[in-house]
Amino acid sequence: MEIPYNVEERPDTGLYNGKLGIWLFLASEVMLFGGLFSSYILLRTGDPNWFKPELSVPMATLNTMVLISSSVTMVMAWASLRLQDFKKFRLFSAATFLLACAFMVIKGFEYNTEFSHHLYPSSNNFMATYFTMTGLHGLHVLGGMVVIAYLWGPGSRMWKTEPERFTNRVEITGLYWHFVDLVWIFLFPALYLL
Amino acid sequence: MTAHSPEDIRKETRVYIFVFIALAALTVVTVGISYLDLSTGPAVALALFVALIKGSLVAAFFMHLLSERKLIYAVLVFTVFFFLALIFLPLGSFLNQVAG
Incomplete structure (x- = not known):
């Protein structure tokens, strides 16, 4: 049996189901990260012993650039499919994956430096929120990488049989990926600069 | 997203590049602001304002919320x-x- 509204838009919503699904998921993600941002603000306002150690701003700036670049390559991958250019899609999604790898490696170096300075989640309120928020964000990057790798590799077979459905899959993966970028855009000043 | 002609899509990709340049420039601005030695209130307000602009660019163009x-x-x-x-x-x- 064919699953309806994978490609064609539902008359009542005006959307294919996957798109509405990803936006509802992203709404729940806003609440997840929103809860953590709220806790961070509350702790920062209420903790009389608030202490923020020096973090590596250059590394975090580099990571911001890397993640922004990966957002562009992701949206270019989707645009390539809409232009029926599968080769370019593979090129751009491979670039997205590699940039995501670079983000995780840089983050790993950062964590390593922090551990070497004896900064752990148990050190103070700031480090606890820092590791929770960047750790959760990192898990989201990792999740996105799995999906991007799948769509680049085995999942891309769908392009031959159902190209529109495959293009939609890349679009909603992109929406998730841009959200991950969006969260970092707020995490960066909140944790590193203020 | 409704169907677009290849020319429309190519135009969109040019916009994506401009948005990328704007995001990169605003990242530099965000870091620059942190070196201004502002007091906490204005520093938070300014940093959040720049982050809001960057977030809006990502949502409007990359997540194509402008035409949803x-x-x-x-x-x-x-x-x-x-x-x-x-x-x-x-x-x-x-x-x-x-x-x-």
Whole structure:
């Protein structure tokens, strides 16, 4: 049996189901990260012993650039499919994956430096929120990488049989990926600069 | 997203490059602001303002919210409402407690 509204838009919503699904998921993600941002603000306002150690701003700036670049390559991958250019899609999604790898490696170096300075989640309120928020964000990057790798590799077979459905899959993966970028855009000043 | 001609899509890709340049420039601005030695209030306000612009660019162009269906906007209105409640209710109750 064919699953309806994978490609064609539902008359009542005006959307294919996957798109509405990803936006509802992203709404729940806003609440997840929103809860953590709220806790961070509350702790920062209420903790009389608030202490923020020096973090590596250059590394975090580099990571911001890397993640922004990966957002562009992701949206270019989707645009390539809409232009029926599968080769370019593979090129751009491979670039997205590699940039995501670079983000995780840089983050790993950062964590390593922090551990070497004896900064752990148990050190103070700031480090606890820092590791929770960047750790959760990192898990989201990792999740996105799995999906991007799948769509680049085995999942891309769908392009031959159902190209529109495959293009939609890349679009909603992109929406998730841009959200991950969006969260970092707020995490960066909140944790590193203020 | 409705169907577009290849020329429309190529135009969109050019816009994506401009947005990327704007995001990179605003990242430099964000870091620059942190070196201005502002007091906490203005520093937070300015950093959040720049982050809001960057976030809006990503949402409007990369997530193509500029031309999306009404239902998505409705979902987002609810999301923003509950997000603001999530941020300001605990903070408000805390500040109220301190004042009282």
